[in-house]
Amino acid sequence: MSSRFCKLSILAAASLTLASFSAHADEVQIAVAANFTAPMKAIAALFEQDTGHKVTASFGATGGLYTQIKNGAPFDVFLAADDSTPIKLEKEGAIIPGSRFTYAIGTLVLWSATEGYLDGQGEVLKQGKFAHLAIANPKTAPYGTAAIQTLTRLGLLENVQDKFVQGENITQTYQFISTGNAKLGFVALSQVYKDGKITSGSAWIVPGELYESIRQDAVLLSRGGSNPAAKALVDYLKGQKAAAVIQSYGYGL
């Protein structure tokens, strides 16, 4: 009991310290690629707890967020689903120089909401006995591009092309599959994976050699340069706690 009391009092002291910090708390507005929604929410909660800063996150497709950023959207930090968009922003001078870094490496998964439908090998793809195969729009979403690369390397693109239904981003693609409207589809592992296992339905984790690695880069945008909370969040994303969360969702580092 006494050790518990001791822990409680440490906690109380810690939260008092935090409370005094939060007198200087700032708000950081971030734009986040849709596939990173769940881990970002978890990281933001930890970050807010640890620093007292407040995180306001907008989730969406990387291309759409880019357009918003270029047109004056008030974001301090941008977590993209690829590395080419952050590189583009870097070249255009829209970020704090040198702030670009890879925060996660994405994993592609073929997923179905139906238990036992996918055998862990992707054989179902070859048989082609399904009406719709959901993918994210390959022109705008990196996981969509990776899906096309995978199908091309498997030599199946021609066979399944006319069964494609495209989600505007990876979240919508997931929605098409989870509602059963598409029997299966390619999504981000992070959407269907937690702590070492697939959370529902069945899945085939696509081997990394079938698609170019999905390096997800983050940048500190010009606007965030003068915001201490934005810098703190970028550092936090590189830290141990964030890494643990990121890996628990099936991302590589």
Added chain:
Amino acid sequence: MEASSLSAIWLTLKLASLVTALLLLVGTPIAWWLSRTSSRWRGVIGAVVALPLVLPPTVLGFYLLLLMGPHGPVGQLTHALGWGVLPFSFTGLVIASVFYSLPFVVQPIQNAFEAIGERPLEVAASLRASPWDAFFSIALPLARPGFVTAAILGFAHTVGEFGVVLMIGGNIPGKTQVLSVQIYNHVEAMEYQEAHILAAGMVIFSFLVLLALYGRRQYKGWSR
């Protein structure tokens, strides 16, 4: 212009024409009933018809996705009938658009019917015209401006539909990839040039439609 853009324009026109025709067929009896009835259901039906005016298209799209999906009641019905499920199909878009644009067609027709009043139909009845005859010979011709307004608005509103299509369409070229979605795709893909061509075309089209509507001499407002 890209082939995919041309195909999106063609698909959009096809969708809007078909939906407008269906809406005139479905909307006219509803509008007639709403304009004549004293039933206590009048308020309820009127409110249901007007719902898409108020609801965000995403609400409609989300529920249609669930209802028409394989686990939804409508989806199970269409599956049992051998039609498959409706999301990601042109038929699905037509059905969704009929719901979505319903008030834009029903309300102008209903207003036109109401404006006729009881008198001309009573006169027709006293001259031994059957109710059907009176409807086709008196009510329909008198309500013509209402029908024109309804057709223009129904067509234009379907052309401009975006949220519902995005939710249930699946972005399939030639089947569900309509103009508004295509513009969105171009912007997302940073293909601003293509986006501009289509978006500017859309602005001009919408202006011309509204000009046709408001420029008519006998225009009296479509929703009083």
